[in-house]
Amino acid sequence: ETGVTQSPTHLIKTRGQQVTLRCSSQSGHNTVSWYQQALGQGPQFIFQYYREEENGRGNFPPRFSGLQFPNYSSELNVNALELDDSALYLCASSLGDRVETQYFGPGTRLLVL
Amino acid sequence: GEDVEQSLFLSVREGDSSVINCTYTDSSSTYLYWYKQEPGAGLQLLTYIFSNMDMKQDQRLTVLLNKKDKHLSLRIADTQTGDSAIYFCAPGGNSGNTPLVFGKGTRLSVIA
Numbered sequence: 001e002t003g004v005t006q007s008p009t010h011l012i013k014t015r016g017q018q019v020t021l022r023c024s025s026q027s028g029h030n031t032v033s034w035y036q037q038a039l040g041q042g043p044q045f046i047f048q049y050y051r052e053e054e055n056g057r058g059n060f061p062p063r064f065s066g067l068q069f070p071n072y073s074s075e076l077n078v079n080a081l082e083l084d085d086s087a088l089y090l091c092a093s094s095l096g097d098r099v100e101t102q103y104f105g106p107g108t109r110l111l112v113l
Numbered sequence: 114g115e116d117v118e119q120s121l122f123l124s125v126r127e128g129d130s131s132v133i134n135c136t137y138t139d140s141s142s143t144y145l146y147w148y149k150q151e152p153g154a155g156l157q158l159l160t161y162i163f164s165n166m167d168m169k170q171d172q173r174l175t176v177l178l179n180k181k182d183k184h185l186s187l188r189i190a191d192t193q194t195g196d197s198a199i200y201f202c203a204p205g206g207n208s209g210n211t212p213l214v215f216g217k218g219t220r221l222s223v224i225a
Binding site for chain 2: 041
């Protein structure tokens with residue numbers, strides 16, 4: 001049990017809709033990273049938030065956006081959903097300068113129909 | 114960018130040792146991680162090794178690093194059915210903020 005929680009656990013949306021996924025980081029962690037894991041693939045880095053600012057972004061289009069709040073919890077928003085957005089979305093919390101503290105939540109499984 | 118390769122499947126008998134191999138391309142990786150993913154779950158950090166080390170042992174887990182060949186391996190001694198999962202190696206940078214790069218993972222099946 002890592003202390004990182006995500007909600008909801010499962011979600012079904014239709015193409016073109018918008019979705020918001022949430023992540024609560026482990027106590028004391030100031031960084032949240034989001035990853036997309038398609039079926040049969042490894043996780044791919046979407047973006048990272050450090051102290052409420054975006055701190056790096058992977059190869060994902062602008063319709064993937066995020067927020068980090070003063071308590072370091074975070075949201076991932078995806079607009080104009082496409083079928084290929086169906087995946088497990090994982091967040092990982094960490095403390096910036098502590099390499100061993102990258103802990104993942106259980107993920108949100110999104111299905112786009 | 115970084116590329117990570119792992120064999121997709123490994124099957125071992127309960128009680129035997131498992132060896133999961135990984136090759137990567139970015140020689141600047143400072144820390145290299147191993148994660149375990151059970152069905153329907155998130156990723157569990159198993160262990161990591163610093164790039165200036167050749168070996169790290171942690172109970173049943175042994176990590177070997179050949180930095181020259183950019184080859185990383187994870188050995189699980191006395192493999193148990195509870196070790197059945199997908200294992201990912203993830204080369205990373207030098208802080209907890211460095212994004213991780215994952216391969217497709219190795220699915221370990223343990224036969225009783």
